[in-house]
Amino acid sequence: MIRVLVVDDQQLLRDGLRAILEGAEDIEVVGEAGNGREALRLGRELRPSVFLMDLQMPTMTGHEAIRAIRADPLLAATPVLVLTTFDADDDVVEAIAAGANGYLLKDIDADNLRRAVRNAANGQAEMAPGVLRQMMNRIARLPTRKSREEEIAGLTERELDILTHVGLGLTNEEIGRALYLSPETARTYVSRLLTKLGARDRAQLVVLAHRAGLVDPTAD
Template identity: 55%
Template sequence: MIRVAVADDQPLIRAGLRALLDAEPDLEVVGEAGTGADAVALVARERPDVVLMDIRMPEGDGLWATERIAADPATAPTRVVIVTTFELDEYVVRAIRAGASGFLVKDAEPVEFIRAVRVAAAGDALLSPTVTRRLLESVSDSLRRPPDERRLAGLTDREREVLALVGQGLTNEEIGGRLHLSPLTAKTHVSRILGKLGARDRVQLVVLAYESGLVTPGQGERALPGE
């Protein structure tokens, strides 16, 4: 059973998400919060696997709450999926850097919310279809410091190749095909890169690929995995 918390300041949205998720046999909503402060307290108390987190809430917004959940070793295992009204909300970048595992827009299809919870609970990055690449590229100036190759100093040449392809949105299967590797070998490379760079998940690898200059805005045409 995947345990889920819902944080949104609108009771109707909370009720709708609870009804949607509780209807699935493998999902259970363990609590709701209407403020950022309540969301942090809820996660600390219930330790859900996943929290769907609205950005715009009173008493500490969703970004504030995400930063605190990710920074506390006791609650860091909880996966945060940001839910936003705006497809290109620059604040989502701050949430991803803070440790969020991805984001969805509120007008996504119901099946996307169900899938988001399952993907995040499995430890993968949840990337809203068609939106995430546009987000990263649209705010690339704020994402990137001057390219700093030293951040990638511990990676082998092959791992740099793999990271560049992750940054362009390729799946493990596609990376394997491009580099003539098996999908399992590609996955192993990704896991090693995560460990070496201290990244939480694939979303943060994309951010690191941009920040290091390994990937530049406009490079690659497809959206990130999840589309």
């Protein structure tokens, strides 16, 4: 069972998200928080599988809460899936840099929201359409300490293929179909990439793939 903690300052929206998520047999909303500080307290108490978090909240914003979650030994490994109205460059980049595992907009439909929660619980990055490209265009303009060659030095040809497909936002199942691998094999390669590249999560692999030039940010 995937245990979700819903974090949003609007009660009506929390009620709607609970109804949507609990429409799935494998998802349970274990708690609700109205700001980041409540999310931290309830997270330590309830130990959810996934935080589903808004950004613009009183007392402690979503960005602040994500950083605090990543700094908390009890919660650091818990995926945080952002669900917000805002897709401004600064919000996207700050959330991912803080440690968010995905970034969704509130116009998402119920089926895709439930799918995104499942993927987040399985360690997969989720991005709203258009947000990934926006984030990559912004990050591509930032200075880096390593050259493109240094970033991916030591990867095998197959690992480069996997990293490229991760950079395109594909799931393990989609990577498997594209490269004629089982989903389990694709997952093993992704885990290996996390270790070899020192990446915290799949979202960082996406950043590395784009920064290393494996994915064309202008491609459709």
